[in-house]
Amino acid sequence: MSTIKITPPLTDAVIQNLRAGQQVLISGDIYTGRDAAHKRLVELIQNKQPLPVDFNGQIIYYVGPTPARPGQIIGAAGPTTAGRMDVYTPQLLEYGLKGMIGKGKRSPEVIKAIQQHQAVYFAAIGGAAALISKCIKAAEIVAYPELGPEAIYRLTVADFPAIVINDAFGNDFYDQGVQQYLKKGS
């Protein structure tokens, strides 16, 4: 399978072309967000208040980067465990979020919501944070600076490598990948 290049905002056509296991290179603007920011965003949605960023069609990257040294754009910036955001994700997908980048399994509810709202969950390589930081060409805090590493950043990325885990058809690449290498009867 050849690598597909994608750029947010993600259209339905782009999303329907993605399948679990597909490798992608993401370029353009994406947003960071992890536990504390998600909690705030979902509280705003529940109170019918505007969000600090318009996430329609956008991608959220679950990451809390290390601080940039002087002269650097950003520090190490690898994915964090996505499952901690599961409780918030269906509401963000309903709002219009289309993509997520993280690592690790999603809950059955999130996988269902990804299919229902025609979205996609990508994994980046956990632990490859120094290497991933090389794909980040600009970083700017756009909300919640007081949260430190949990602030929402707008990142401009170029050829950010990721793999489709959960596609809009209900597939899960973690299940598929492991089944291939599981030694039965062990």
Added chain:
Amino acid sequence: MTAIYTSRTNSANTALRGALEIKKIHCHFITKAVAKLCCDACIHLGQDVLTALEKGIQQETSPTGKEILEILVKNAHIATAENIPMCQDTGFAVVFVELGQDVHITDGDFNEAINEGVRQGYQDGYLRKSIVSHPLKRVNTGDNTPCIIHTKIVPGENIKITVAPKGGGSENMSALKMLKPADGLNGVKNFVIETVKAAGPNPCPPLVIGVGIGGTMEKAAMMAKESLLRDVGSVNPLADLVVLEQELLTEINKLGIGPQGLGGKITALAVHVEIFAAHIASLPVAVNINCHAARHKSVIL
């Protein structure tokens, strides 16, 4: 030992000389040492892990798995070359101290000196501050303190300090269970394997897995944590544990989880087991999961 005992009891002069000879370590040196260890541990991947990753690349049959292991090696080289952390989660600073009983710590509070070292290391090293002051109110302390300090008093006049920054992603997949003695060896093995299986892709496999068997609840957890300080690829000094570690590693690597959980053979690089005496009613087992980096750096003062 006899000589020291004599010097303390015989005459005031000898006792005074004994006291003057006590090795003194200034708190300032402890702070500086801890700060450097925090940075080194977060930036430079251990040679033992690099060797294990290279070996994994040879053994991995999944092309994606092999590619991921190669990327992790490349990542380690970039981190060292550019002086940036290998992972954005620079962890909870867990500090192990082996304090020689003949050392005198001077000019300050020992535990505060270590915390100050963590503060300086995380600030000056541009490491991420990942600690919230209260587990439920969750406000970031801004300097990655407090750290966790485990101090052991040992014979001698040195202080060995080890800093092991522990990431949340792998720590969250760890588990402890109080088994029944009747569960035996199979019960222990099943619990370890089930814990790794349930963790799946979350803790960034390939993993280094620490297992503590026996003792009380907290003793089992401590052994599991301490076993992660052993070099990856090192041989357990206890012969029966060598066999157990190998069996567990073989079984875990049949699970199919593979690098990053995308399928493959190399789910773990190593399993380290420690044991302790147990109560006639108990068989505690703790599994502390670490990511491939198994970060830790030590210094002897």
